Amino acid sequence: MSSPSIRFELASKFGSEYGPEEEQAAIEVIQNQAPTSGNACVAFEREFAAYCGTQYARVVSNGTAALFLSLVAIDVKPGDRVLTTPLTWIATAAAAATLGAEVDFVDIDPDTYNLDPAKLAKKVCAQTKAVIPVHLYGQCCDMDAILALADARGFAVVEDACHAVGAEYKGRKAGSMGATGCFSFHEQKNMSTLGEGGMVVTSDPDIFERVALYRSHCARVYGESTKYCRLDEAKTPMGKRFWWQDFDDAGYNFRMTDIQAAVGRIQLAKLDALNARRVECAKYITEGLRGVPGLKLPVTAPGGTHVFHLYPVEIDPDVYGMTKEDFIYAMLHERGIKIGTHYNPLNWTEAFRKRGFERGQFPVAEAAAERLVTLPIHPRLTREGLDYLIESIKTLAH
Numbered sequence: 001m002s003s004p005s006i007r008f009e010l011a012s013k014f015g016s017e018y019g020p021e022e023e024q025a026a027i028e029v030i031q032n033q034a035p036t037s038g039n040a041c042v043a044f045e046r047e048f049a050a051y052c053g054t055q056y057a058r059v060v061s062n063g064t065a066a067l068f069l070s071l072v073a074i075d076v077k078p079g080d081r082v083l084t085t086p087l088t089w090i091a092t093a094a095a096a097a098t099l100g101a102e103v104d105f106v107d108i109d110p111d112t113y114n115l116d117p118a119k120l121a122k123k124v125c126a127q128t129k130a131v132i133p134v135h136l137y138g139q140c141c142d143m144d145a146i147l148a149l150a151d152a153r154g155f156a157v158v159e160d161a162c163h164a165v166g167a168e169y170k171g172r173k174a175g176s177m178g179a180t181g182c183f184s185f186h187e188q189k190n191m192s193t194l195g196e197g198g199m200v201v202t203s204d205p206d207i208f209e210r211v212a213l214y215r216s217h218c219a220r221v222y223g224e225s226t227k228y229c230r231l232d233e234a235k236t237p238m239g240k241r242f243w244w245q246d247f248d249d250a251g252y253n254f255r256m257t258d259i260q261a262a263v264g265r266i267q268l269a270k271l272d273a274l275n276a277r278r279v280e281c282a283k284y285i286t287e288g289l290r291g292v293p294g295l296k297l298p299v300t301a302p303g304g305t306h307v308f309h310l311y312p313v314e315i316d317p318d319v320y321g322m323t324k325e326d327f328i329y330a331m332l333h334e335r336g337i338k339i340g341t342h343y344n345p346l347n348w349t350e351a352f353r354k355r356g357f358e359r360g361q362f363p364v365a366e367a368a369a370e371r372l373v374t375l376p377i378h379p380r381l382t383r384e385g386l387d388y389l390i391e392s393i394k395t396l397a398h
């Protein structure tokens with residue numbers, strides 16, 4: 001039987017970890033009146049852009065906002081088509097659907113679970129404005145093929161890198177390859193900004209300007225203050241240096257607070273170490289489970305690194321001896337371990353059934369989803385916890 005502390009670490013499935021440095025950073029912002037969009041946000045953006053190798057970064061309130069603003073910035077509107085994978089969190093597709101675009105899905109590669117570029121090529125049409133590749137579970141999509149197709153067919157690539165902060169594809173960082181890259185700092189992600197948060201990165205100045213404007217009400221402040229102004233020089237349209245605010249369009253408030261950004265800066269500095277710990281845990285699990293009949297373990301595609309936001313396993317019920325649902329139930333009730341399911345294909349959901357989708361349209365994603373579970377993985381896992389996880393999975397196998 002496991003100790004209560006092991007059960008606890010295996011019952012909290014995902015996420016990052018905070019230490020005294022984050023606490024200190026948060027206290028310092030509180031002592032400075034805890035502003036929104038202040039110096040900590042500016043520093044976090046500068047450091048995050050440098051980490052990703054992009055020209056610009058803008059902090060936002062969450063990953064959904066990052067996706068939504070990216071699509072706004074490339075002018076996605078009703079009548080446009082946006083393609084993505086059915087095996088993702090609903091936010092990816094909802095960002096396009098809430099802008100009135102027509103969303104369609106592209107089936108996946110059965111080993112990496114990422115969108116299959118060969119199938120993408122067949123779905124692109126004249127109305128395809130954007131494609132959102134999702135770097136699922138922590139490894140990048142086949143970006144060379146997707147970017148070549150984007151060049152040839154004239155659509156924008158908005159990378160959903162919410163699972164893959166710090167992952168690399170042929171030496172380039174996740175999020176740095178498309179028109180924009182979108183990140184989430186939700187509590188379950190590899191780095192977090194106190195439960196919610198996000199970032200858009202880009203190297204295109206026009207896209208950056210639109211992201212920055214629409215994030216904060218499309219406000220331009222002319223004159224002395226440049227706080228909400230676009231990053232080029234503040235202009236004084238009437239030639240006078242007084243404070244005058246205008247709004248280019250109706251925009252949104254998707255800003256981040258300084259207390260979150262201060263914590264984000266510390267998390268970013270630790271990110272490579274946090275990811276390395278995940279990779280170490282993933283290797284240990286893979287070695288421990290290799291050879292267990294009926295399990296398909298994660299595959300890392302050549303040319304990229306995997307940061308194991310999640311650790312996916314497919315369970316073949318005929319060989320392992322139980323369905324994924326029974327496995328999830330038994331792991332929780334017999335072993336105290338919480339197992340996840342990421343995700344139900346979006347064509348199974350009410351949100352997309354009412355947009356004309358039905359079961360059976362994406363057979364590879366759907367067959368995988370019938371068997372996919374995600375094991376606990378996070379940097380707080382101990383050797384004892386990992387051994388207990390592996391032993392539990394072996395014990396339940398028939």
Ligand SMILES: Cc1ncc(COP(=O)(O)O)c(C=O)c1O
Nearest residue numbers: 062063064089091092162184186
């Ligand atoms: C693949 C993917 N895209 C987008 C999002 C949306 O991020 P957020 O929850 O920060 O809005 C998530 C969050 O879980 C995600 O996993």
